[in-house]
Amino acid sequence: MDFRAIEQKWNKIWEETGAHRFDQTKTDKKYYVLEMFSYPSGSNLHIGHWYNYGPADTFARFKKMQGYNVFQPMGFDAFGLPAENYAIKTGIHPKDSTMKNIAVMEKQLANMGAMFDWDHELVTCSPEYYKWTQWLFLKLYEKGLAYEKQAPVNWCTSCNTVIANEQVVNGVCERCGHTVVRKNMTQWFLKITDYAEELLSCIDSLDWPEKTKAMQKNWIGKSEGGEAVFPLENSDEKITVFTTRADTLMGVSYVVLAPEHRLVDIITTPEQKEEVEAYKLAASKASDVDRLSSTKEKTGVFTGAYCLHPITGKRVQVWIADYCLSTYGTGAVMGVPSHDDRDFDFANKYNLPITRVIKGENGNDDLPFTEHGIVVNSGEFDGLTTAEAKKAVLKKLESLGLGGVKINYRLRDWSVSRQRYWGAPIPIIHCDHCGAVPVPEKDLPVELPYDVNFTPDGQSPLKKCKEFMETTCPVCGRKALRDPDTLDTFVCSSWYYLRYIDNKNSDKPFDSELANKVAPVDKYIGGAEHACMHLLYSRFIAKALRDMGYINFGEPFTSLVHQGLILGADGEKMSKSKGNVVNPDSYINEYGSDIFRMYLMFGFAFAEGGAWNDDGIKAIYRFAERVERIVSVGANAGSDDNYGPAEKELDYALNYAIKHVTADLENLSFNTALARIMELVNALNKYAEKNVPGAFFRKACMGLVKLIAPFAPHIAEELNELMGEKGTVFCDFPSVDESKLVKDEIEYGVQVNSKIKTKMVLSTSLDSAQITEIIKSDDKIKEILDGKEIKKIIVIPKRLINIIV
């Protein structure tokens, strides 16, 4: 059989019959299988695409055969930096290169033979799509979930432009390798922090990899503690600090503000001004690598100001230091050198007092002592444990009106402004009289102009495009300017699974009723690298859309699976520079796509991946040939419907395979599922060798064709036809007949003192007590025991017997 030729034949038939079309009117038994969509890169589909989409399609086909109405769409995440950087390098417009790449990938994806419903395709850079991305932004703005503020951004000193966090690699620009510094710019943010608690608390209910859930939890970083207010001496201002160790409050020897803290300029004394200014300047210039290193020596400057301890009223020095981060908590911390490593270093360096207030319970007297213990030197709190003291101190602060319980999150609001060309324009108009004004919905989309000079020179490329920038204010009608920035591409991908459902709707982003029927996604399959970005953003947007009444669920992806990573043959990540990139095309040309995807599923543990090795691909090819040969025998089998012991044995093998393949596919355990199919093929061969194939053999072969169909869709269709069946093979996944798996007799492992000594075939109708009796009187057992006295017999039904002597 020419596996490559039949691929074309069946791809054509599937297209003509609309085999992969999703019927939106039948959503009572729907199943939404989604693979993370592709970025349209210049080269052909790589191993990573195949390893994601091939097995995922196998799962989707399995669900379809089980009778689900399966929705499996595909599209392109088409905005983004690579196309723009490519344009800067070559002069080829991002739109042109992107559309060309999409055309190539569409063709390759179609040849893959996956059951994508191309009627529902979407491309995020098309105005029909980004119109609704802009709509989403406006709705978030209306709801108060989008706001503008000055914030530090990553500024590349060589490219003279802002770059995204993801583009900062080890503190330098990924494109040019030059230093990245922070710069304050006005940016749009989405208020993901409003949902911090819900994003955290809902995680446990999700059927997601534990690893991914843990990453999101860490990223959200809930921290339960309290705030303490230190009033300033000689001023009405107050410093509020956040702490998780309120029990150490009585050990405070100084307070630190972040260099960027609002109060720094207000409280610094004239004598300290010069030193403080110099320190602030140095801190703002420091690159992220320098500043964010925990091993760096602590530095800081005294502001000259004093504040008052909230409980004792004692004078406490106020310092600034860059180990205090302006972006976390209140941007101010209390310094307790005796019980914090950082504070200890700092206090030693600047000769600040160190007072022990926690005693270890087993006499550990070394400082700093960062563990929990018993409070000492703390007046009324002495003798309390750390846990008790935390509560007592915060209660006291609350009664004084100087603090109380507080929860903090590490999660920060999502910065979505990009000073880039190739993205969805932010639908805001800046008017001198009215401020930031949203573009009215009827004027969407704000189209991205084609003729733009996108060479980087420190300005947003759109800013230089007069025709784009100049407009009138929708409120007052006066001249106004558009926002020159574009949206982070993660905004585009945060809601795409909803647009797939209703991709041609020109009145709204999607029909809510329909979306509620088809979504959420039942099985989402894609890489693990998106744990704290795409997957978190999508959850946030779903909750926001739910709260605005557009959908009735808050979690977009009910069940999530990450495929592993296929590495180069050298065990390193594939990259052009390492020269270890494996091109799937040569294998597909030689063996066909069914063989290739089956090999990917058999040769690796799906969630693990591993180093590339093509030793097994020939074996899979031979396996497919064996399948074809045995199915041909089945197709030509006689009509004899004898059902004797040989048939019974084959029936067992068939149902055993059905049972396990079904369970394995459910778990996306493709390698073991294929192993069970191979066993069935071995059983069929064994039968055909010794018996004349008749009606039952034919039936078993048909079962094989059905079982293998999700794995090798084209081959299975061809074999189905060979068997004389009419119509497609993709229906009626076989269901197990448990009665065929009941055995009269079963082999037990017999252990003596937990070591396997012999085997014994026993009837399955015997209960444990009966088996115990048989063991006691069995001659062979007596021989093995050699006169030793039996103390106890443990019988594990259908498995083993352990005789303790």
Added chain:
RNA sequence: GCCGCCGUGGUGGAAUUGGCAGACGCGCCGGACUCAAAAUCCGGUGGUAGUGAUACCGUGUCGGUUCGACUCCGACCGGCGGCACCA
């Protein structure tokens, strides 16, 4: 440093969640067919000792729980991923 995952034959990987470790493949060895080779088919294949039935040892290391541990607990070693001055 913190969080998470992982460690099984020559090799890719299994093991119904505490019950016969190594399923299914690859590779290798032997055989059949062949003048020969390829392809195909059959048999063997964790290690050590022994002609042999068999015995002992074996899931990173060391302990523990248990009739029984790849699986659970404790300590450690090694690898991968994420976060990292988060107060």
